[in-house]
Amino acid sequence: MSQIRILRSRGLALPAVLLAVVLGAAACGGHDGGTSDDRGGAPGKGASAAPAGARVNVTPAAHRTGVAPGAPVTVAVTGGTLAAVTVTPDGPASDGVSPVAVTGALDQARHTWTSDRTMTPGTSYTVKVTAADAAGHRTQTTSTFATAAAARVNGVTPTPLNHAVVGVGLPVSLAFDKPVVDRAAVERALRITTSPPVQGSWGWLTDPTTGIQRVDWRPDNYWKPGTTVTLTARLSGIDTGGGRYLRRDIHDTFRIGTARISYADLRAHTLRVTENGRTVKTFKISAGRPAYPTWNGRMVVMEKQSTVRMTSASVAIATSKDSADFYDEDVKDAVRITTSGTFVHAAPWNAAVMGVSNASHGCIGMDTADARWFFDRATRGDLVITSGSTRATVDKGNGYGEWNLSVDQWRALSALG
Structure with a gap:
């Protein structure tokens, strides 16, 4: 006999992680420059400026709202170098989702910092920058902006989860509530790490019975018992097509049991x-x-x-x-x-x-x-x-x-x- 049963669930709400990128230290003999510009007037509300010797520019601009979740965050300095940059959410997103912190990297000269991921829709973010001028004088700059809320959303259901122990044939699978148009954008946000190392690939499928679209990571060969597998999916803020956003990151580890x-x-x-x-x-x-x-x-x-x-x-x-x-x-x-x-x-x-x-x-x-x-x-x-x-x-x-x-x-x- 046979029967159809279709299991669905909504995406996970994961706690926000506040990540700081520490990128260098000031030269010895310097002093804190404070949070105001004593050479060029006081900064506006919500942002503070560096001394004239090390001028910081943050994009998106201070107080800007409606920023696209996929827009890059950049921090540039003239007359000095960047020592540290953090981009952190100020609280829950407008729909109650736990938002993600934004990671990024410096260029070799430490003159520019650029984000390397998308942001949670409907979230206020604070950018904090520590810069140093040629004399080693350190200063902090703070700026805020807010991302646009998602008018439409897409949900994702991962398998497996919760540190499960599974058989040698189970792929890592992400099933989407709505079809994904920009598959490349989603796939670039996914990472599988294993111990010991395992070769494999992502592939896109549609279930002929349910019509549900998913992306699976299948190893080239069956898993070996005892393998530990970790999924990192930095999905929050990705537009899956037509302005339909994913809102949550996913992170979980599972283990392979008996073959x-x-x-x-x-x-x-x-x-x-x-x-x-x-x-x-x-x-x-x-x-x-x-x-x-x-x-x-x-x-x-x-x-x-x-x-x-x-x-x-x-x-x-x-x-x-x-x-x-x-x-x-x-x-x-x-x-x-x-x-x-x-x-x-x-x-x-x-x-x-x-x-x-x-x-x-x-x-x-x-x-x-x-x-x-x-x-x-x-x-x-x-x-x-x-x-x-x-x-x-x-x-x-x-x-x-x-x-x-x-x-x-x-x-x-x-x-x-």
């Missing part, structure tokens, strides 16, 4: 479970009947539930109770492996044909005790590889079907080439 890979032979009607390369169990199964064959190919455990209501109407098989294909069942020990509704689950009604023939509507059914063993063992990210079906290979976006692509095919799906 659990199961092989379903739909001709032999068996499911062989391996762990770290060793066969631990082989079960008799009954998969999709000729009219409703099971997908071929490599699929990944997405979730599991002790009880799932499965109906023939939900997968457009039969809506009338008079149909021989009608069903409406509470199915036990259900492990989902595709978005379109393929599960490995208990199927006691097919007990007589387990190991003999395929009689389901597309799922992989097992004896009640065998299904309980598989359910208890299954972890998100485990692989289930099926062969011997008359059906096509599962689509790359149907669940985590990207493992059916070669490394070159997968890398071609990156927006950055």
